[in-house]
Amino acid sequence: MLHPQWLTTFATAAAASSFSETGRRLNLTQSTVSEHIRQLEAALSRRLFTRDTHSLALTQDGETLLVHARLILEAHAAAEAQFTGPRLRGRVRFGTSDDLVQGPVPDILAAFRRRHPDVDLDITIGFTDALYRQLDAGKLDIITGKRRPGESRGHALHRESLVWLAQTGMKFDPDRPLPLILLSEPSVTRTEALNALAEAGLRWQVVCSSGSYAACAAAARAGLGITVQPGHLPTAGLAPPRLPISLPELPDVQYVAVAARKLTPPAQTLLQILKETPIG
Incomplete structure (x- = not known):
């Protein structure tokens, strides 16, 4: 048994x-x-x-x-x-970042819907900073995303490393600025990457910006430059860049679940599931 x-x-x-x-x-x-x-x-x-x-x-x-x-x-x-107990009914306005959508969050939401079919899920996908603003404006009940620098709110879900990636085997001109493919502003990943390069005294140029990690990875896979993404995302066709200089080590990012001050029973239930489910 x-x-x-x-x-x-x-x-x-x-x-x-x-x-x-x-x-x-x-x-x-x-x-x-x-x-x-x-x-x-x-x-x-x-x-x-x-x-x-x-x-x-x-x-x-x-x-x-x-x-x-x-x-x-x-x-x-x-x-x-x-x-056991009454069936949950109502609506949960849930926001999540693009990288978590490519990870375990969809499975968690699908399981929640199967357990509570009478609860409507209103899902928003976007940048972490924008999700925080919508949460603070009362437009979302719960968000999952990266913890912003200086932010203390939220329940820690998982810690993940950021990695530099480029087209496999691609070579770069050491006399030119590093060509970067980054998420558009505002982005925690973009900020951490640019801060690390600035502290290392390296020259760089953003050649491509996008609203999704998948698009950044596609541009890097096509040979347009170097991108940065969390380590759990797919890396097919990508590898650490081959450079005559060492790229700076990037800090880990912490994923959190942040909730509004007042939650309905369905939102409280989803938040508890997020807290109890291993993300990493």
């Missing part, structure tokens, strides 16, 4: 760096996490993780189980929502 609690612990551990981190996320002791995984491995007669003092990784059987575990947990949550 695959106990839902074991599967919850397993799915959380699959997205964590260690069993101790898993315990912190679930408010469990490390020994309890280890016992849940041991019981699950015993029930399946399969080893699910390879682990040592420094790392934690899924085995092939673990990766296969993770697919089933997510489906089982989603079905379990849907059944509980269906038969």
Whole structure:
């Protein structure tokens, strides 16, 4: 029997760096996490993780189980929502950044809709800075995006590295400014990249601006220049630029969920799901 609690612990551990981190996320002791995984491995007669003092990784059987575990947990949550308490009704105005749309957020929203079919989701995709302004103006209930420099609001979801990328094998003229392909203003990623170049004393020129990471990546793939994107986005046809100089290291960005001061029950429910679902 695959106990839902074991599967919850397993799915959380699959997205964590260690069993101790898993315990912190679930408010469990490390020994309890280890016992849940041991019981699950015993029930399946399969080893699910390879682990040592420094790392934690899924085995092939673990990766296969993770697919089933997510489906089982989603079905379990849907059944509980269906038969416990009143059905949620209403509307949630949700905003998210372009890069998170290419990551796990659509799956989270789809699961929310399946659990709460009577709730209307009004989704806005845009730059993080614009989403903050709409939230502060009362036009959105919840947003997910990067934490702006100096901003302290929001629940931390995930930390991600920014990476320099260009067409695979592309060479650059060292006597010319670096050709950059960046998101249009205002953009946290653009600001961090330009600040890093300025601090390194490097010359640059923005040759292309776009409103989406996908368009920036396409322009870089075509050989127009160097772009910057979070590490979780697709990199097909792209690679770290080959330059006679070293590009500066870029800071990590932190993704957060930020909510309005007053939330309806549907919005509160979605916010809680966002907090509980591993993003990274």
